[in-house]
Amino acid sequence: MKRNESETNPASTNQEEEVSRSINSTRCHQGIHMGIYGWRKKCLYALILVLLFMVIVNLALTLWVLKVMDFSSNGMGQLEIIPGGLRLKGNAFVLENLVASQIRSRRGEPIVVESSRNISLKSRNKRGYLSSYIHLGVDRFECSTNRFHILDDRGQAVFSADRNQVTVGTDSLRITGEGGTCFKGSVQTKLVRAETGHDLRLESSTRGLQIRAPRDLLLESRGGHVSTIALNDVSFKSEVGAIHLQSSSVMVPQLPTAKVTNRPMTARSFDVFQLCACESGKLFLASPHAVCASENEDGLCR
Known part of the structure; x- marks a missing residue:
């Protein structure tokens, strides 16, 4: 009777075999352990140690640079960050170009710009073209501009020059030199006076010498004599008035x-x-x- 039942139910037998196989495979999978072992594990630990060493060295170098450069919340060393710009307490060495809108010294202290070769100052217009240029070389000083002005502490012009004229705004222009001063063109002034203790000499070596005045012309010597010497003719001409010779003695030898x-x-x-x-x-x-x-x-x- 039992034999007949086993022969008559083959499906139940197959199910029992599949269940036993799954139980055995589960037992096999539970016995496997996942991980890194051997030389791979050693290499991983060595890489982690190298990275940790590099991080420590980098952090130490960063702290050393901050200490040497004296970084702080206000700036770096003698360079401080202030509202509107930077403040430098010591010397500054510029290797390339320096671009700034304003450079000024601290109150009560001078500013010194020094170069081993030359110093060039350039100014450009709104389009970017060069408008003014100052070059201070080893043995020369060059200035390229349309108008050149020198002002005193009161804001008055002491000297100005442009393409048309040169103006000297001082009370007197003093020119020293043994050879005198040579003018190729005309000179317009209201007074020509020699230095105290020296003679005044107006000379034209190859051409003529003309002295003109819109109103009066006065030749005066307070401590010596007035001498007029010419190779050809000496002319004193007055269009409307007269020529006055005022002296205790007038000699015409x-x-x-x-x-x-x-x-x-x-x-x-x-x-x-x-x-x-x-x-x-x-x-x-x-x-x-x-x-x-x-x-x-x-x-x-x-």
Whole structure:
């Protein structure tokens, strides 16, 4: 009876075999342990130790740099961050270009800009083109600009120069030098005066010398004499007024003396003569007792 039941139920037998197989496989899987063992585990620990060492060294170097550079919440060392800019308490060495809108020293202390070769200051306009340029070299100073002004502490112009004219705003312009000063063009001034204890000399070595004034022209020497020397002619001309020679004595030496024909000359010599003038303006001397005239052959008025 039992044999017949086993033969008649093959499906139940198959189910029992599958259940036993699953139980055995579960037991096998539960006996396996997952992980890293052997040389792989040692390499992982070594890598972790190397990374930890690098992190410690990097942190130590960072702290050392912060200590050496003196970093703080206010700035770095002698360089402090203030509202509107930076403040430097010591010297600054600039290796390349320095771009700033304003550079000024602390109150009561000077500012010194020093270079081993040259110093160049450049200014550009709104379009970026160069407008002004200052170059301080080893043995030269160059300035390129349209207008150049020098002002005093009151804001008044002491010296200004542009393409048309050069203006000196001081009370007096003093020029020293043994060779004097050479002007290629004209000079307009209201007073030309020599230094105390020295002579004033106006000279043109190859051409003429002209002195003009819109109103009065005064030649004065308070401690010496006035001398006018020329190779050809010396002309004093006044369009409307007169020429005044104000002195205790006016001497015109080497004037020619006219020969009078209407009256015979006596043997007596005279120390006083007449000063005669031709129509052309030439001067000559004549006898005090004769007519202020000369013979035609003298050629005094030619």
